[in-house]
Amino acid sequence: MVVKRKLSCGSNGFDFPKIPKAPRSSRRKVSAKRADDDSQICAIDLLASLAGKLLEESESSSTSTYAFEGDNLDHLGGVVKQELEDGYNKPCKFEFFDQGNPASKSTSENTSVTCLPFSSLENDCILEQTPVSDCKTACGLKSLVGEETCVVNEDAGSEQGKATGALKDPSQLHLQSPESVHLNGDVKLPPCTDQLPNDSFEGYRNHSKLVCRDDDENYCKYYKFSDKCKSYRPPFRVGNRRIMQSVMTKYGGRSISKLKCFEDTRTDGRLKALYRKRKLCYGYNPWKRETVHKKRRLSAKGLVVNYDGGLSSESVSNSPEKGESEIGDFSAAKISFLSKDSRVKFSIKSLRIPELVVEVPETATVGLLKRTVKEAVTALLGGGISIGVLVQGKKVRDDNNTLSQTGLSCRENLGNLGFTLEPGLETLPVPLCSETPVVSVPTDSTKLSERSAASPSLDTRIPIPLQDKDPLINLGNSVENNHELVPHPSDISAADEQPSSDSRALVLVSALESEALALFPVNEKPKRTELSQRRTRRPFSVTEVEALVRAVEEVGTGRWRDVKLRSFENASHRTYVDLKDKWKTLVHTASISPQQRRGEPVPQDLLDRVLGAHRFWSQHQMKQNGKHQVATSTTMVVESGSSV
DNA sequence: TTTAGGG
DNA sequence: CCCTAAA
Structure with a gap:
């Protein structure tokens, strides 16, 4: 005789199991990877190898100074200088300085890239501090200003170790912008849409995604270029604090579950798929805060580019903990403020731009990968970035005030100056940095x-x-x-x-x-x-606890769907998982001393009932398990007996 | 989808 | 509250 558990089946309901499931511990958790994981890993490997090739290429190239390895980033630095003479439509001068990592195989060439300024912005300099593997990558700026605007001069004449000014390593990437090059300075930044050459997407259209990730590894910013994709918006977000990073480094420390976010599941059930992605990508658990932070620190290693050579004796580091988080930690890392006469010279060091992750098909060529990275950068920078100015941690909104009116005329304000990078207004019509809460957002969680x-x-x-x-x-x-x-x-x-x-x-x-x-x-x-x-945290009220206890008393533990239907059917925000979790915590709460309990106190009688129900149903389950065990062994005996 | 359990 | 294996 074989006692079988009655399967709960049927489309319109289920049968209460006569015998509960085996204890969780007996449900073996299999570590075997699933097929999609494998494929992800393959993709990772491929990308890693691609990136590796890039690395080799860049290292062996005579025009290369920078490696993709994150650890090598520390010695990279960048300085943006901008003379605030007439202010507007002045070319930005970008200077990239290799700070001379001793381990660097710098070949000491000079590379110049000229670009036109972000003329539509006031006093704006954006420094792309991408570790460039070659000059082409650096020319991701190219599309910002037009095809012919980016002039690249490479001369690889300098000798390694030769010092240039304060720099230990003469390797430099200069970006200057002679106005003679193109359109005498009133070139507008391309709008965030349609500014990208369409053909640049040829070849990976339909199977290429850009993923913009922030510090919290929120991968959900995934984008797919498809034929339907007419308007291309930059994968831009305020909260990003990272600089551009190489693909290889990016994939290096990524967990599989996160990488799943790269799946394109939007073909059907758009909302659901998006939610799925949210679930996969947005997890942030305060209980795991420590872990998260550790991870962040780890992943941040090599990402932050510090420049500690000194063109300016005064630099200020704006940590995101100091008020910038309000605006988004997408901010200038270091700003130097030099005062000379009545003029103000800003030396902005290391403006950070968000990190991008690119994904290319397995069959991608290295060239395609490069192009993809380039497009990602271009899209980002071309997407209407605007600059915010922080003085004493507060954002200066009035663009018409003079610097001195704003309080920037004196050196003593140096420490209070900060810049932020923000999406352009054309992209985000509602100010992101509003100090007042947006009230138009629905808050009705019950609906x-x-x-x-x-x-x-x-x-x-x-x-x-x-x-x-x-x-x-x-x-x-x-x-x-x-x-x-x-x-x-x-x-x-x-x-x-x-x-x-x-x-x-x-x-x-x-x-x-x-x-x-x-x-x-x-x-x-x-x-x-x-x-x-995360979902809004909603502590259970005593009423809810009472309902939960009653339901569990009636149907037992392990039937949370029933509990849900029974007592929380109208509480949309309480899933059966929530109820199960709450029961778990209730049992725990009930078994600790009242002094250790926190939160809204649960009446002791309720806790007593919790313990009682827990005990009862545990025994019940054990009894069932016992029967099951007996039945199984009996079966085995019978079977073995019959087989003999 | 639901359950169980770990984080 | 999240994530996910397993059923």
């Missing part, structure tokens, strides 16, 4: 699913006028509310007959379509960037 991948930047375009009905929601918490955009499943089901709900969904989808088909402007809100990736 909207939290499992939305809607990005805040999307929110800025889709103000959904819903009322906040949930007192638990913090009005000021605009970021977290951004995840509340998708109608709750129950609403969706009801939406079949309800045009209003329907249209609401349509708005979201169409917006997602227009946005996500091209580059999804990466979500960014100035505040609480990290926490925003």
